Amino acid sequence: xxxxxxxxxxxxxxxxxxxxxxxxxxxxxxxxxxxxxxxxxxxxxxxxxxxxxxxxxxxxxxxxxxxxxxxxxxxxxxxxxxxxxxxxxxxxxxxxxxxxxxxxxxxxxxxxxxxxxxxxxxxxxxxxxxxxxxxxxxxxxxxxxxxxxxxxxxxxxxxxxxxxxxxxxxxxxxxxxxxxxxxxxxxxxxxxxxxxxxxxxxxxxxxxxxxxxxxxxxxxxxxxxxxxx
Ligand SMILES: C[S@@+](CC[C@H](N)C(=O)[O-])C[C@H]1O[C@@H](n2cnc3c(N)ncnc32)[C@H](O)[C@@H]1O
Numbered sequence: 001x002x003x004x005x006x007x008x009x010x011x012x013x014x015x016x017x018x019x020x021x022x023x024x025x026x027x028x029x030x031x032x033x034x035x036x037x038x039x040x041x042x043x044x045x046x047x048x049x050x051x052x053x054x055x056x057x058x059x060x061x062x063x064x065x066x067x068x069x070x071x072x073x074x075x076x077x078x079x080x081x082x083x084x085x086x087x088x089x090x091x092x093x094x095x096x097x098x099x100x101x102x103x104x105x106x107x108x109x110x111x112x113x114x115x116x117x118x119x120x121x122x123x124x125x126x127x128x129x130x131x132x133x134x135x136x137x138x139x140x141x142x143x144x145x146x147x148x149x150x151x152x153x154x155x156x157x158x159x160x161x162x163x164x165x166x167x168x169x170x171x172x173x174x175x176x177x178x179x180x181x182x183x184x185x186x187x188x189x190x191x192x193x194x195x196x197x198x199x200x201x202x203x204x205x206x207x208x209x210x211x212x213x214x215x216x217x218x219x220x221x222x223x224x225x226x227x228x229x
Contacts, residue, residue: 001031004116004148007141008089011114011152015039017083021074021099022046022091026054029067039084044070044077075103086113089150093120097127107131109156121149122166128153135159138169140179147183163212164219171223184224191217 001009009031012018017040020028029041043058045051051071058064070077075086086106088096096115100106106113113133117124128135134157139150149169165171167187174180191213198210 001027003143004141004150005031005089007139007148007150008087008114008116009035011137011139011150012087013085013112015084015112017078018042018085018087019044019075019078019083021077021086021088022050023054024050024090026057026067028087028089029054030057030061030063033063033066034061040068040082041066042068042070042078042083044072046071046073073102074099075106080105084110084112086111087115088113089116090118093117093122093124093127096124100127100131107133107155109154111155112136113151113153115151115153116148117151118148121151121169124151125161125166125169129159129161132156133159135161135170135173138173140169140174140177140183142179142182147179147186162219164216164223167216168220168223171226175227181224181227184220184227188217188220188224191220 005028009028012032014037018032019042021044023029023043023045026043029043032041043054045054048071051069055064055069058067088099096117115124125135133153133155135151135153137152141148141150151169161170168174168183195210195213195217198213
């Protein structure tokens with residue numbers, strides 16, 4: 001089990017039922033069972049190959065009877081009345097938004113969402129905030145030199161984030177996290193490069209975007225200085 005999935009698992013509440021969307025190898029539901037999870041567990045995937053891999057993993061662990069395997073797109077794979085937790089890990093931020101967008105039933109405070117975007121986490125945070133989800137927790141995991149965000153969210157709250165926090169997660173939630181300075185350094189480097197590229201292109205069209213980049217960059221630098229203080 002890699003550190004990314006362990007971090008996801010550490011944010012999962014042990015409730016009455018859970019769907020792991022895009023389960024692939026099925027490691028997450030298997031590990032939850034090993035840790036004593038007793039709720040209803042769905043492992044779903046849109047492709048039959050990964051779902052078969054999940055069935056095989058469960059058989060090897062002797063746990064195949066404890067998991068409901070579903071070949072399904074997104075949240076179509078479960079009965080909403082039987083789950084209280086939705087896990088979507090290891091997909092792009094925009095794919096996760098698409099899955100949530102197509103399942104209006106998840107916009108209900110009874111569901112806890114544990115989400116782990118591989119890319120475009122800013123798109124996911126923006127979607128959550130604009131659809132009245134509250135971001136309850138943010139965490140970071142590092143695996144093979146790559147930093148991953150893990151978010152816990154629930155419908156029916158309000159989260160305010162500065163522009164730069166869309167890219168990093170909430171500064172107040174991540175302040176003091178051992179991986180947060182590294183994440184800020186990477187984002188500062190990225191935004192500096194984008195800013196330099198835009199300056200080199202310098203047309204009237206790019207000047208508006210350049211101003212936004214500068215705002216994000218100065219917020220990131222402020223957050224970085226706050227971590228050092
Ligand atoms: C990279 S794997 C992630 C596996 C595991 N969740 C993890 O975090 O290690 C992504 C999986 O999501 C599945 N997937 C992609 N889009 C999906 C969708 N709309 N509904 C269900 N599964 C999907 C893919 O088939 C693939 O098996």
